[in-house]
Amino acid sequence: MIENDNRNVPEEERAVKGLESIIDNYDLSRYELSPEEKAREEMIRQRIRDRRRAAERRRIKRNRTLALIVAVVLVFILCRGCYASYRKKRDEKQAKAKATESKVVKPTVHEEDTDSSQDEQQPEVGHKIQNVDGLTYVDGILIVNKTYPLPRDYAPGISTAAQAAFDDMTAAAFNDGLYLYVNSGYRSYDEQYMLYYNYALSRGVAEADRVSSRPGHSEHQSGLCFDVNSTDFSFSDTAEARWLAAHCADYGFIIRFPKGKEAITGYEYESWHIRYVGVDIAKEITSKGLCLEEYLGVTSNYDDSPDGVSQQQLAEEMGVTVDDPNGGTETDAESEDSAYYDEGYESQVQ
Ligand code: ZN
Numbered sequence: 636m637i638e639n640d641n642r643n644v645p646e647e648e649r650a651v652k653g654l655e656s657i658i659d660n661y662d663l664s665r666y667e668l669s670p671e672e673k674a675r676e677e678m679i680r681q682r683i684r685d686r687r688r689a690a691e692r693r694r695i696k697r698n699r700t701l702a703l704i705v706a707v708v709l710v711f712i713l714c715r716g717c718y719a720s721y722r723k724k725r726d727e728k729q730a731k732a733k734a735t736e737s738k739v740v741k742p743t744v745h746e747e748d749t750d751s752s753q754d755e756q757q758p759e760v761g762h763k764i765q766n767v768d769g770l771t772y773v774d775g776i777l778i779v780n781k782t783y784p785l786p787r788d789y790a791p792g793i794s795t796a797a798q799a800a801f802d803d804m805t806a807a808a809f810n811d812g813l814y815l816y817v818n819s820g821y822r823s824y825d826e827q828y829m830l831y832y833n834y835a836l837s838r839g840v841a842e843a844d845r846v847s848s849r850p851g852h853s854e855h856q857s858g859l860c861f862d863v864n865s866t867d868f869s870f871s872d873t874a875e876a877r878w879l880a881a882h883c884a885d886y887g888f889i890i891r892f893p894k895g896k897e898a899i900t901g902y903e904y905e906s907w908h909i910r911y912v913g914v915d916i917a918k919e920i921t922s923k924g925l926c927l928e929e930y931l932g933v934t935s936n937y938d939d940s941p942d943g944v945s946q947q948q949l950a951e952e953m954g955v956t957v958d959d960p961n962g963g964t965e966t967d968a969e970s971e972d973s974a975y976y977d978e979g980y981e982s983q984v985q
Pocket of ligand 1: 855860861862908909971972
C-alpha cells in the first residue's frame with residue numbers, strides 16, 4: 636500500500652503543477668472591464684442598493700401601519716370597555732335614584748289631610764320630589780312652607796321672571812284703572828328670623844307661629860312671591876284684590892293661601908300674597924280650585940319638617956317663652972306675613 640502511494644505522488648504533483656502553470660499563464664487582462672462596462676456595473680449595483688433601500692423603507696412603513704392599526708384597535712376596545720362600565724354605573728345610579736324617589740314620594744301624601752273636606756282633590760301618589768342643595772322641588776316646582784324649609788344661606792333675591800311677570804300684571808291692572816304695587820317681595824333668612832324673633836320675644840312662640848313664618852319657612856325667602864298693596868285682611872274687599880284674584884294666573888301667579896284651604900296650607904287666607912309658578916301651572920291650579928299643597932300632594936306642617944321642633948324646643952333655642960310673657964290675648968290669625976300684623980300689633984303696643 637505504501638509503495639503504491641509513493642509511486643502515485645509524482646504523478647499528482649505533476650498534474651497540480653501543470654494546472655498552476657495554466658492559471659499563471661492565463662491572460663486575466665482579457666476579462667478586465669472597460670470603463671463603460673464598469674459604469675454600467677456600478678449603475679446596476681446602485682439600482683440594487685436603491686431597491687433594497689426602498690424595500691426596507693416599505694417594510695418599516697408596513698410595520699408602522701400595522702402597529703398603528705393595533706394601537707387603534709386596542710384603544711377602541713379599551714374605550715368600549717370603559718363606556719360599558721360607565722353605562723352600567725349610570726343605569727345603576729338611575730335605578731337607585733328612581734327607587735329612592737318612589738320611596739320619598741309615598742310618605743309625602745299624609746293621612747293628616749284625609750280628615751279635611753278636600754279628600755277628592757288630593758293628588759295621587761307619584762309626584763316627583765327632588766332635593767337640590769337643600770331646596771325641595773315637587774314636579775319641578777320649588778316648595779316652601781311649614782314642612783319644607785329653605786337653607787339659611789339661600790339668598791337669591793327676587794326672581795327676574797317673577798318680577799317681569801309682576802310688571803306686566805301691574806301694567807294691565809293700570810289699564811283697568813287699578814294701581815298694584817309691591818308691599819313686600821324678597822325677604823332674607825335673617826330678616827325673617829328677626830321678624831319672627833321679635834314676635835316670639837314679646838308675645839311668645841305660640842303667638843309668633845300664628846302671625847309669622849319661622850325663619851327658613853317663609854316663601855318670601857324664595858324670591859318667587861309678592862305681597863301686593865296691603866297686608867291687611869280688609870284688602871280682600873278691595874277692587875284691587877278682586878282684580879288680582881281674577882287675573883293673576885294670566886301672569887303666572889296664584890293666590891298662595893286661598894280661602895277655605897287654611898287647614899292644608901297652614902295659613903290664613905291672604906288675598907295679597909301671590910306666588911309665581913308660571914302661566915300654565917297657575918291657570919291649572921286656579922281653574923281646579925286647588926292650593927299649591929294639594930296640587931303637589933304635600934303637607935304644610937312643622938311636625939313634618941326636617942328641622943321641625945316643638946314650640947317648647949324653639950322657645951328654648953331662641954331664649955324666649957312659648958306663651959305670651961305678658962299674658963296677652965290670642966288672635967286666631969295664622970299668617971305667612973307678619974307684616975300685616977305689624978300695624979295691629981304696633982297699635983296695641985302704642
Ligand atoms: Zn307674603
